[in-house]
Amino acid sequence: MNITFCGAAGTTTGSQHLIEVNGSRILLDCGLYQGRRDETYDRNRNFLYNPEEVDAVVLSHAHIDHSGNLPNLTKNGFQGNVYSTFATRDLCQIMLSDSARIQTQDTKWLNKRRKKKGLPELEPIYSELDAEACLRQFVNIGYDRAIPIADGVTLRLVDAGHILGSAQVILDIKEGGQKKRLLFSGDVGRGNNELLRDPVATDDVDVLLMESTYGAREHELPTQANHLIRDILNRALKKNGKVIIPSFAVERTQQLIYVLHELTEKKEIPEVPIYVDSPLAVNATEIFRIHPECFNEEVYDFLFEKRNPFGFENLNMVRKVSESKKLNDRDEPAIIISASGMCEAGRILHHLRNSIEDEKNTILFVGYCAEQTLGWKIREGWDEVPILGDKYKVRANVEILDSFSGHADHSELLEYFGEMGGAKKDIFLVHGEPEQSKNLAGALQDRHKGNVAVAEWKTQVEV
């Protein structure tokens, strides 16, 4: 079999790996590359293979860097099945159309610059209609159900503990009288997640494609550091101000809702109104509600007791723009969770603009912010930041809590690898910046006799 690394090799976005076996072409993930806008456009637009010749796609999970180029694949002639878990499909339904809207905005931005240079206008990579069209190709399976997907290839998905519906992909391959098991880790969760189960350990692995996002980094905080968020909220609400939490709409927001629900029930935080002000987050929460098969035992028990993990009395879901605007006029203490997590766009900008200059308010970061984003500037302690074209003094208190990461760190990845059985003869590290992947490769090679390589973009290997 041949493997071509078409994306998320030497970087963390655009996950795409093409497997060629017994005359079939199976694409693992079809992610969108996210980088500088002008480079991004070309890289996402042009595939390294002919989409018409791809027989099947297997999606590890719904994050855009793993699923976001699927509408473009279909638009360019891919007609095969897209295999994923049920929850991944449902999340893709809202995330891909949201991504289509972002593509349209980004293309507008690019076209403004191109016009100045006298260059012709570009079309968005895909539209909301394209996003809808690819959903018709989904074939869904539950965790741990085997299904043949090509000549001599059987697929099984097992839990990766990363986001709702996330999976590790197992391909059992018969080729030329030989049997091999390929495992693609997708993104690996930290374990001990508020909502999800731990990543499942797989046996008899021969070929491994493994993520390495935090291959060289250890997280500072353990998971479920709920006492820390409790203390931050108590301190913040004592000042009678608002707590603004920029948060990713999918997974992070639902983790927060669940933790706030628990803290409220135990009366460990004051009972103030909690608002989730992001249409995508509100829609994603609905999808979480209908997928109990993805939860860990604790959340499952919650459901069994007929309690809704994502609904309690002082929680308010805000869909309408008019309701979102009303929040700005309110002066009483409240917790407002809004997207985007990096404060690059969305309703969070209005909340920040309204709250950032008042020292009784708190801005709480619970996730990663890429360099130069507004979120990063506030986290870095800038005195003044630009929001929607104007400058604002940062007088609100800024707090950072990094315990919610969705990715295993260096030690957690080694543990994940250690629990996996089989000869693991050929190992390729994907989904990492070069220094992260190289560090993990070194640590693995110290412990293991198989071949450990950092996957290189656009290269093909035979295994």
Ligand SMILES: [Zn+2]
């Ligand atoms: Zn992911």
